Structure formats: structure tokens, C-alpha cells
Amino acid sequence: QVQLVESGGGLVQAGGSLRLSCAASGRTFSLYAMGWFRQAPGKEREFVGVISGSGGITYYTDSVKGRFTISRDNAKNTVYLQMNSLKPEDTAVYYCVADLNYGSRRRSASDFGSWGQGTQVTVSS
Helix, strand or coil, X not given: CCCEXXXXXXXXXXXCCEEXXXXXXXXXXXXXXXXXXXXXXXXXXEEEEEECCCXXXXXXCHHHCCCEEEEEECCCCEEXXXXXXXXXXXXXXXXXXXXXXCCCCCCXXXXXXXXCCCEEXXXXX
């Protein structure tokens, strides 16, 4: 497993942008699929997106397609979530996740073995 630390959350107006970062420990970062989940108050954790170890393949949940982009810098052991055109319904705690297994259908919380502590994103209307 890897240790994950998110940063970059905050308060933004609707239509604005934020970029979240997730720094990972360890020497084998490029072997891990990295992803993001989010959890709004009173709701279950929701898959946001995932990126392959090489960074060449990404998948997103439908509600963020075209607005959110996941990227990674394997030299810096960091994955990013660029969020544009933010909506109030994007308000949630965002979690960085990692797992050695990768697949387009791996979108459940139980599919990822490493989790960060979460960072709050609040979008005001």
C-alpha cells in the first residue's frame, strides 16, 4: 500500500475551478492505478475517476465528464484532479485512492486498497 495525502480543497463559486493534488509515498508509484472518490453529506462515497499507472487511460463518472480531468506526474509521485465548471452538487469531501489492480469496471470503494484522509471542496451558488 501507499500513503496518500491530498491538498488543494477549498471554497469556490459555481462555475469556478479548483485543482486537487495527491502526493503518494513509495518507489513504485507508477505501478498503481490512482483515482478519486467523493462523499457529500448524507450520501455514499461516489467514484469520480481513475487513471492508469502510465497515465494513458482515464475513466470518469458521467456527471463529471468534460469538466474534470485526472492526470499524474510519476516523477513527482503525484496525481491531480482538475475540476472546472464546478457546480454546487460537486460539494463533497474528495478522497485520493490507489490500487495495484486496474480496470475500467473497478469503480467501487472496495476496489481500492489505499485512501487519503480527504479534502473538502465546497461550491457556493
